[in-house]
Structures are given as C-alpha cells and as structure tokens.
Amino acid sequence: MSKMKVLGVSLAALIAVGCSSNSTTDSQAQAEAEAAAAAAAAQAEADRRAAAEAAAAAEARAIEAEKNSLETVFYFAFDESALSPATRSALDAMAAYLKKTNGSIRLEGHADERGSREYNMALGERRAKAVANYLSIQGVDRSRFDIISYGEERPVMMGHSEGSWSKNRRAEVKL
Amino acid sequence: MRTLLLCVVMLLSSVARAELTIEITQGQDNPVSIAVVPFANNATEVSEDIHGIVSADLYRSGRFAPLPAYDMLSQPHTAAEVFYNEWRAVAVEYVLIGRLANDGFGRLRASVELFDVLRQSMIMEFSVDGGPLEQRDIAHAISDAVFEKLTGMPGAFSTKIAYVSGRNEFGAGSVSYNNRLMIADVDGARERQLLESSQPILSPAWSPDATKIAYVSFEDGRPAIYIYDLATNMRQKVTSFPGLNSAPAWSPDGRYLAMVLSKSGNPDIYVLDLESRQLRQMTRHYGIDTEPSWLPDGLALVFTSDRAGQPQIYQVDMATGYEERLTFDGNYNARARVLLDGSGIVLIHRSEGYLDYHIALQNVERGTIKVLSTTVLDESPTVAPNGSTVLYATRDGGRGILAAVSVDGNVKYNIPSNARDVREPAWSPYISDHKFFLKK
Structure with a gap:
C-alpha cells in the first residue's frame, strides 16, 4: 500500500523533472521539482527503513517468544548422562532456536548429593556435554558452548530424598 | 627429669566464632579408667582449662574413661600426695597430676606425672613449655604423650582439620550460596577462616609438611x-585449564600434586611437578577417572573410575602406568584414601539401597571390605596421621556434619556445626612446627 504511494509520488517527480529539463526558461520550476524529487526519495528511504525495522522487530518478538517457550532444564537418572526421549525432542526445539542466534551458550551440569563430591563434579560435566553433543549434532556450532559442572554444589531443592534428588540431577542451558 | 619442650609457630590471624562441637556417640567397650586431676595453678595468665x-x-x-573431678576422693598435685x-x-587405673608455672621467660610450663595405680608406681614424668597463645598446644602435647605411653600408638591430638562450611538459603525461586574454607584444631577449637565465597569451594588437601592447603575454588x-x-x-x-580442575592430592614428598583435568575431553588423572610445572597424564580413558590418592611410598596412585559402569577403585603405577582394579565388592566404591601403613584403603562404599553410602575399610592383602560407619550419605573420608581414626562428612537430619569412626569401628563421635553445613574434612599430617625436645 505505502510502496504503491511512494512509487506514484516518485513517478510524478520524474515527470516533473523531465518536463522542466525541456524548459530553458523556468529554472525556479526546475528547482522546485528537484526538491520535490529529493523529498520523495528521502521519504521512500525512511519508509523502507521503518518497514525493515518493523519486520525485524516482529522477527525478534517471534524469536523471543520461541525462546520463552523453550525448556532449558533437563533431568537425568542416577549416575546417568543419557538423554531421555522427552529431553531429545525438547533439545530439537532448542537447536532450532539456537541456530537463529549467535554468541556463546552456557551449559551447566549438576548432580544430586549422593556419592562423592568430585565424582559428582565429573558426572555433572558429562551431563552438560551430553546436551552439547546432541545440540551440535542438530547443527549448533560446537565452539559456542561454554560448559561448566557444579557437581552437587548447587542444588535447587534442599531435601534428602528422591523428590529433591531428581530435580537436582540436571543440565541447564543458560539463554 | 624429662622435659618436653613445645615450640609452635602460631598461625592464628583471625579466630572465627566457634562453629564445631563434639558429641561422642559410641565408645570402646572397656575404656581405660584414668583420673586427670585438676592441675595446680601457680602461673599467671592461664586462660585455658x-x-x-x-x-x-x-x-x-574413645579409649579412655576420665573420672569426673567430683568423683575424686582427693586432688593431689605432687607425687607425695598420690x-x-x-x-x-x-x-x-591411671592418675595424671600436674602443676602450671611461669618459667620466668614469659612462657608457661606444665609439669606432669603419670601413675600406674595397679603397679603403684610413677611411669612417666615430663614438662611442656609454651607461649601465652599456646596453652591449648601444651594441653594437646600432654594428651599425645599420655596416649602414646598407654596405647603404644602416637597421639594425634596436636593435629588440625581443614573443612568447608556452607550455608544455602532456599528462597522463592532462587537459592543463595555461601561457602567458607576453614581450618581448626582437631577438637574443633581455634577455627580460622581462610576463604569465603558465594562460589563452590572443594577438596582441601594438606601438604605433607602441613604448611599449605591445596583446594578447588570457583571464585573466578x-x-x-x-x-x-x-x-x-x-x-x-x-x-x-578448560573443564574440570579438581581433586588435588599432594605426593608424600610434597613435590607433586596429583589432580583431575578434563581439558582433553574427559576427566583423567594428571600429576603436576610443582617445581618444574611439568604436567604428566597418568590415565587415558573415556570414562570418569577422578579422586587420586597417593600410596604412602609415592610409587602409585589409587583413583575412582566408572570405566566398568559404576564407580570402583583402581590403582596406577607411577613408573609403568600399569592399571589394576582394586575393589569388586559393592556397586559404588569411591574417594579412596590409603592408610599410612599401606595395610588398608578407606573409601565410600555402597552395596545396596538409595542412602547406604557408608565409610568402609578394604584390607589390601585380602581384598575384604568392612563397613565402619552406621550413618548414611557418608562421604569424604580422611584418616588421622596415626591411622587410628577416620573423619568423614555425613548428614544428621537436614544438616551436613562431620563424624569420626575408629578404624576398628569401635569408637564413633560426631562434630556438628552450630549453624552451618560442614563437609569435606581433611585431617592434617603431624604439625611439623610442633618440635619436641626431650632432655633429662
């Protein structure tokens, strides 16, 4: 709609310029026509920019909405780093999102409190790496991953039974 | 008269408010009955009991049952009064008496005598000197001497522990963390804070000369x-390095630091030469290799690996790199510490159950495992330098506490904190700054 209008104005300006170029006497009319053409071109550029910005903003809102819909915490069985089918499908959506973005992606691995602390530190790293491996297979550039394990040092649930442990055995993607 | 001189370099820069207390939960069946008679005090500025x-x-x-002072029919201060x-x-069975005096050089002297009631004879006579800030050291030196005289085993009362104390505040939708690296006397007194951070602090390890502590911190x-x-x-x-930097362990000669790095892709055991800064990779396996601990001769390392599917203890020879599996009993064996005489390995052991992580002792020659602790969710065992006792971390209700068990399993005590979770204990070697000069 606005493009059509711009085109019309530009055409009128061109005709005006063409007419005045044939005239050798009316220099004032020529200047006016040139000014009108310049104004029309500036308006066209501004409108084009506004349209691009609106489109970009719409796309950013869409990506933000996509980001907000993503699962970012993934849970594991005891002493395991295997990804569940549910985690895999959630990571497919994560990968699709990440491929539209740039920059580093922080992956945190965690364990529950059972067993030794340093073994759990290694287990947390293995869980974060399992997520990184899956995402990279889905096309996310591996060099973007920033992997850190907290072992059992950062529980999100304070209880000492499976109800809390199952929530603490996790990998988190920090978006 | 034998004199035991005590010289201690005091390291105390800041003494934190006391956090640790001690509660005996199980003693030996037939502890030795001893009377520690209140000492005669002829000295000024004695602030410690x-x-x-x-x-x-x-x-x-756990090996002694001291007679309460109110049950003593008399309180002698000299041999003639016994x-x-x-x-x-x-x-x-035994009576210990003593006298405190100033030695005229600004130091305190405790002169003590030990009597065998059955044999009706004095069996030990010595004195211990120390500065005004060394009163607790004087007491622990007396305990060490008496313990060794009556058990044949050196005392470990003059040693220290390092540990991590933490407090997690679980709020609505967020958790805040606070961690402190601490050292204290082995009786929990004279705590000193080395580091405080909102980030994790792990794995304190004493150097063999007890002058340094290696640890892991996430502060950056x-x-x-x-x-x-x-x-x-x-x-x-x-x-x-990128990835894990974890589980530091000093070699017995203090020259090397074994550690776990995952810079090559997965956690392996490395040994760093602290002088040349050369790094040597000891294990190369796609499984988790972690928690190295040196054999007393420094010729091999034991470590935890899940290469067989579950964590088990393995050993790697420093010279040849030859690896062998040491534990077969149980479905979770981790975090091994070798006894100083090499006869056994203390570890975290689980044979069944969700919670049943116990401290156990594996006999190296026979390969048999004996469970020592009756608590659950046990971790981080560390052995006293005299080999008598294992200190470890466990849970008591919602709290993280330290607990101890004798290697024969007969004596148990808890060391809870009054306000915070305590974990990751590391028992110091004998403190070399404590120099004893025996003289007639």
Whole structure:
C-alpha cells in the first residue's frame, strides 16, 4: 500500500523533472521539482527503513517468544548422562532456536548429593556435554558452548530424598 | 627429669566464632579408667582449662574413661600426695597430676606425672613449655604423650582439620550460596577462616609438611586449583585449564600434586611437578577417572573410575602406568584414601539401597571390605596421621556434619556445626612446627 504511494509520488517527480529539463526558461520550476524529487526519495528511504525495522522487530518478538517457550532444564537418572526421549525432542526445539542466534551458550551440569563430591563434579560435566553433543549434532556450532559442572554444589531443592534428588540431577542451558 | 619442650609457630590471624562441637556417640567397650586431676595453678595468665582439654582429648579417643573431678576422693598435685588405695577404691587405673608455672621467660610450663595405680608406681614424668597463645598446644602435647605411653600408638591430638562450611538459603525461586574454607584444631577449637565465597569451594588437601592447603575454588566463575600458604596467607592459582580442575592430592614428598583435568575431553588423572610445572597424564580413558590418592611410598596412585559402569577403585603405577582394579565388592566404591601403613584403603562404599553410602575399610592383602560407619550419605573420608581414626562428612537430619569412626569401628563421635553445613574434612599430617625436645 505505502510502496504503491511512494512509487506514484516518485513517478510524478520524474515527470516533473523531465518536463522542466525541456524548459530553458523556468529554472525556479526546475528547482522546485528537484526538491520535490529529493523529498520523495528521502521519504521512500525512511519508509523502507521503518518497514525493515518493523519486520525485524516482529522477527525478534517471534524469536523471543520461541525462546520463552523453550525448556532449558533437563533431568537425568542416577549416575546417568543419557538423554531421555522427552529431553531429545525438547533439545530439537532448542537447536532450532539456537541456530537463529549467535554468541556463546552456557551449559551447566549438576548432580544430586549422593556419592562423592568430585565424582559428582565429573558426572555433572558429562551431563552438560551430553546436551552439547546432541545440540551440535542438530547443527549448533560446537565452539559456542561454554560448559561448566557444579557437581552437587548447587542444588535447587534442599531435601534428602528422591523428590529433591531428581530435580537436582540436571543440565541447564543458560539463554 | 624429662622435659618436653613445645615450640609452635602460631598461625592464628583471625579466630572465627566457634562453629564445631563434639558429641561422642559410641565408645570402646572397656575404656581405660584414668583420673586427670585438676592441675595446680601457680602461673599467671592461664586462660585455658589445660587439664580439662587433656581429659576431653582422652575421652574423645574413645579409649579412655576420665573420672569426673567430683568423683575424686582427693586432688593431689605432687607425687607425695598420690595415695593409690584411694584411686583403687574408685576403680581408676591411671592418675595424671600436674602443676602450671611461669618459667620466668614469659612462657608457661606444665609439669606432669603419670601413675600406674595397679603397679603403684610413677611411669612417666615430663614438662611442656609454651607461649601465652599456646596453652591449648601444651594441653594437646600432654594428651599425645599420655596416649602414646598407654596405647603404644602416637597421639594425634596436636593435629588440625581443614573443612568447608556452607550455608544455602532456599528462597522463592532462587537459592543463595555461601561457602567458607576453614581450618581448626582437631577438637574443633581455634577455627580460622581462610576463604569465603558465594562460589563452590572443594577438596582441601594438606601438604605433607602441613604448611599449605591445596583446594578447588570457583571464585573466578570456573573451577581452578589453588595453594594457600598458611604462614604468609598468600595463595596462588596452580591450574585453571578448560573443564574440570579438581581433586588435588599432594605426593608424600610434597613435590607433586596429583589432580583431575578434563581439558582433553574427559576427566583423567594428571600429576603436576610443582617445581618444574611439568604436567604428566597418568590415565587415558573415556570414562570418569577422578579422586587420586597417593600410596604412602609415592610409587602409585589409587583413583575412582566408572570405566566398568559404576564407580570402583583402581590403582596406577607411577613408573609403568600399569592399571589394576582394586575393589569388586559393592556397586559404588569411591574417594579412596590409603592408610599410612599401606595395610588398608578407606573409601565410600555402597552395596545396596538409595542412602547406604557408608565409610568402609578394604584390607589390601585380602581384598575384604568392612563397613565402619552406621550413618548414611557418608562421604569424604580422611584418616588421622596415626591411622587410628577416620573423619568423614555425613548428614544428621537436614544438616551436613562431620563424624569420626575408629578404624576398628569401635569408637564413633560426631562434630556438628552450630549453624552451618560442614563437609569435606581433611585431617592434617603431624604439625611439623610442633618440635619436641626431650632432655633429662
């Protein structure tokens, strides 16, 4: 709609310029026509920019909405780093999102409190790496991953039974 | 007269408010009955209850039952005042008496005598000197000497522990973390804070000369291994490779630091030469290899690996790199520490159950495992330098506490904190700054 209008104005300006170029006497009319053409071109550029910005903003809102819909915490069985089918499908959506973005992606691995602390530190790293491996297979550039394990040092649930442990055995993607 | 001179370099820069207390949960069946008679005090500026500390030390060992002062028929201060019949009447086997005096050079001297009631004879006579800030050291030195005389085993009362104390605040939708690296006397007294951070602190390890502590800290946002010098309060970052920097362990000669790095892709055991800074990779396996601990001769390392599917203990020879599996009993064996005489390995052991992580002792020759602790969710065992006792971390209700069990399983005590979770204990070697000069 606005493009059509711009085109019309530009055409009128061109005709005006063409007419005045044939005239050798009316220099004032020529200047006016040139000014009108310049104004029309500036308006066209501004409108084009506004349209691009609106489109970009719409796309950013869409990506933000996509980001907000993503699962970012993934849970594991005891002493395991295997990804569940549910985690895999959630990571497919994560990968699709990440491929539209740039920059580093922080992956945190965690364990529950059972067993030794340093073994759990290694287990947390293995869980974060399992997520990184899956995402990279889905096309996310591996060099973007920033992997850190907290072992059992950062529980999100304070209880000492499976109800809390199952929530603490996790990998988190920090978006 | 034999004199035991005590010289201690005091390291105390800041003494934190006491966090740790001690509760005996199980003693030996037939502890030795001893009377630690309140000492005569002829000295000025005595602020510590020296005989009380001796009595508490002996009690905590689980091998002694000190007679309460109110049950003593008399309180002798000299050999001439000791009447054996009185002590036999209250079934006391040994009597310790003592006198405190200033030595004229600004130091305190405790002169003590130990009597065998059955044999009706004095079996030990010595004195211990120390500065005004060394009163607890004087007491622990007396305990060490008495313990060794009566058990044949050196005492470990003059040693220290390092540990991590933490507090997690679970709020609505967020958790805040606070961690402190601490050291304290082995009886929980004279706590000193080395480091405080909102980031994780793990795996404190004493150097063999007890002058430094290696540990893992995330204070820069990533794990790094640091060495803290207790005399200077200076610390240095040793490694901060990409990935894990974890589980530092000093070689017996103090020259090397074994550690876990995952810079090559997965966690393996490495050994860093602290002089040349050369790094040597000891294990190469796609499984988790972690928690190295040196054999007393420094010729091999034991470590935890899940290469067989579950964590088990393995050993790697320093010269040949030859690896062998050591544990087969149980479905979770981890975090091994080798006894100083090489006869056994203390570890975290689970044979069944969700919670049943116990401290156990594996006999190296026979390969048999004996469970020592009756608590659950046990971790981080560390052995006293005299080999008598294992200190470890466990849970009591919602709290993280330290607990101890004798290697024969007969004596147990808890060391809870009054307000915070305590974990990751590391028992110091004998403190070499404590120099004893025996003289006639």
